[in-house]
Amino acid sequence: MKIVMQSIKLFAVIVLFWTQHLFAQPLDVTNDQSLYDNFTLGYLLDANSSLTIDEVARTPFAKRHTNRFALGYQKGTLWFELSIHNQSAFEEFILTLNEHFYEKANLYYHEKGEWHQKHLGFFTPIAAREIKNSNLSFALTQPKGTTRTYYLELQGKYAYFGDIALYEKSYFYYDKHLDSHAFFIFMLGILTLIVLSNLFLYLQIREKIYLYYVGYSFFNFLYLLNISGLLVYVNLQTYTYSLQLSAAYMVAFLILFSREYLQTRTSFKLAHTLLGGIVYAFLVVGILVLFSYTPWNKIINNLSGLANVLLIIISLVLYRKGHIQTKYYIASIVVFFAFVVLFTAMVTGLLPYNNVTRYGFIAGLGVEAVVFLLILANRYNRIKKEHESYLEAQIAARTHDLQEVNTRLATLVEERELLLREVYHRVKNNFHMILGMFWFESKKEHANQAQFNELTNRIKAMSMIHEHLYTSLDLTSISLKSYLEKIIHNIISGYKISIAIHSHIEEHTIDFDHAVSLGIILNEIITNALKHNQLTPHFALDIEMTQKKERFFITVKDNGAGFDPTQNTQSLGLALVEQFCKKLHNSHYTFSFDRGTTFLLEFTA
Missing domain, CATH: 1.20.1070 (Rhopdopsin 7-helix transmembrane proteins)
Structure with missing residues (x-):
């Protein structure tokens, strides 16, 4: 039994020695390759992180792994052992982890009776690194025909994984420039x-x-x-x-x-x-x-x-x-x-x-x-x-609503126009009724015919504006030319005298209130001229209305004897002229007496 146990132990030692030397074959570097990324290497876990490099070198690396390793979360320090046999014509190499996150990544090798160490880690500044790369990498110099064993020490807070690869130096920089990050x-x-x-x-x-x-x-x-x-x-x-x-x-x-x-x-x-x-x-x-x-x-x-x-x-x-x-x-x-x-x-x-x-x-x-x-x-x-x-x-709905509103407004406007026409028609009829009453009064004995004529003409001037609106298509503006010509014709027809009328009235429109004021003013001026010049031979009356920009100019000129407005302060006609001129915006009027009487009125519409 004792002999059997000794035989088993001897067999185990032989197997262990054989497997270590079988898998611990050095990595042969030749001229045929510039990158070595498919090989095996031994690894050792130092759970307490207490081993020195001498102790690590004496400890058998019984576990083997490919260069691409994934060993999970481990406590302590992980060591790798890699032997390189340089049979190539190159002596400059770079060993890289292809990872960057290890806090400690130290490389050891023994040469000429002493250990050489390269310190590196994630927190090592880029300027202090041999290889200016974020991945942890080491520059190796190994003479031709030599074999050297390297020990890689890794420690960090994360899991242990990476891709250990060996590059010929010039190829490393070429490859990393192609795909680095x-x-x-x-x-x-x-x-x-x-x-x-x-x-x-x-x-x-x-x-x-x-x-x-x-x-x-x-x-x-x-x-x-x-x-x-x-x-x-x-x-x-x-x-x-x-x-x-x-x-x-x-x-x-x-x-x-x-x-x-x-x-x-x-x-x-x-x-x-x-x-x-x-x-x-x-x-x-x-x-x-x-x-x-x-x-x-x-x-x-x-x-x-x-x-x-x-x-x-x-x-x-x-x-x-x-x-x-x-x-x-x-x-x-x-x-x-x-x-x-x-x-x-x-x-x-x-x-x-x-x-x-x-x-x-x-x-x-x-x-x-x-x-x-x-x-x-x-x-x-x-x-x-x-x-x-x-x-x-929304636009379609709003458009429909607006169309309905416009239709209702058009109907309302039409109804309003009809109503206004009816109002103007009734006002005109009322004025005519008043004129009829004046006519009957004027026929009575002892009636002052001249005063009745003046009053009749004033009422007709106001009546005509309503008659004009009643028959007009536009209820908001009055055509001055047709309106004023009607007033002139109406006034002259009331006097049995020979008169030459010269009128030049430009075609313009004006609002209702201004038209009423102008009608009364013109009625008073023309009536006054006719009243004071009934005996003047070859009596002539020039009436002109023009517009320059926004200003209107109305001139009434006769060749009669003239009159002094300062001597007629109690005249109702002049009082009406003054009051209705005030209703015109920015108005100003003057009388002049050079070979007759000239009345000039200007205002802004």
């Missing part, structure tokens, strides 16, 4: 456009959903900027842990956006309340992560997974209820969540590290962001069309 920069550019376009849409229609999407895209931008490593180039990497709040706020705004888009307030009240509680939780945890990265970062990740699952379930329920518009939302969020699951499985060590598991969720974010942008753009176009249709309907 190009993916992240492209995504940040898309998010910038999304933020600006949605901010524009929000300012146009003032709907909260666009403002929520601006918040989601903005914190999405901060989140990608934070995890991309680009902050290293401006020495802002010290804010990385604080900026993790962007992940919490990004999901919070995603939930607010989703509640508005899915209309959970009316269609799913329980879900609306539950999602509101999760939003508050994210807002609180986002503040707490400012004070302590752990454990709040893990809480943010777990809450994010829960929120995405709830959003998928809620949107599926609403889709089953007939909310067909949610299908694009469901597709985008399911794609994103699928990549998040892959990334989470990689981070925890359940899936291997590759481009899909590492960067797929960022592509999912991009797909989700673009789909949501298209959804909101379509919503904007729909709202715009609805608004235009509403405005067209």
